Amino acid sequence: MDSHNKSKLTGRPYSQYELFLEDEKQQLRPLPERRFDIKYQSFATVMQNGHLQLSHDKNYYSVPYQYIKKKIKILYTSSTVEIYYKYNRITMHGRNYKPYVYTTITEHLAIIHQLVAGWSASRFID
Numbered sequence: 001m002d003s004h005n006k007s008k009l010t011g012r013p014y015s016q017y018e019l020f021l022e023d024e025k026q027q028l029r030p031l032p033e034r035r036f037d038i039k040y041q042s043f044a045t046v047m048q049n050g051h052l053q054l055s056h057d058k059n060y061y062s063v064p065y066q067y068i069k070k071k072i073k074i075l076y077t078s079s080t081v082e083i084y085y086k087y088n089r090i091t092m093h094g095r096n097y098k099p100y101v102y103t104t105i106t107e108h109l110a111i112i113h114q115l116v117a118g119w120s121a122s123r124f125i126d
Contacts, residue, residue: 037077045071050109051102054081058099062108064090 005017014022044052046067051060054074061081063072073084081093096103106114 037079039075039077042074042076043071044074045069050113051104052083057095057097059096060100060102061093062091062102062104064108065110065113 005020006015008015009019040056042054042056044055046052046063046069048068050065050068051062052072052074053060054076056076061083063083067085067090070085072090075082075084076095079095081095082089083091083093091105091108093103093105
């Protein structure tokens, strides 16, 4: 490869390597410190409980209750789940790989659901 790059181009007095040193080398910048994450795309409809399912992981993520029954676009990487409606990001979650788990932000729930979310067996026993 090195001999190929340093050989003169056909009909030119310079090689690819010399062209690189003259034109391109000063344009190079260091690589970013953070590794690039590939984004995957999915679509879902928000369920009545204010969550949507990321079918790849079989996991449920909360969405603000105003978007119930709306078609939503999901962009996800190895670490995050971003949820969009009409090109506007409405929420973002850390990705959870455990299947059939609900990842919920309490502020996304309707007022009635927020009240009920705090209920537990010990509350009823008390």
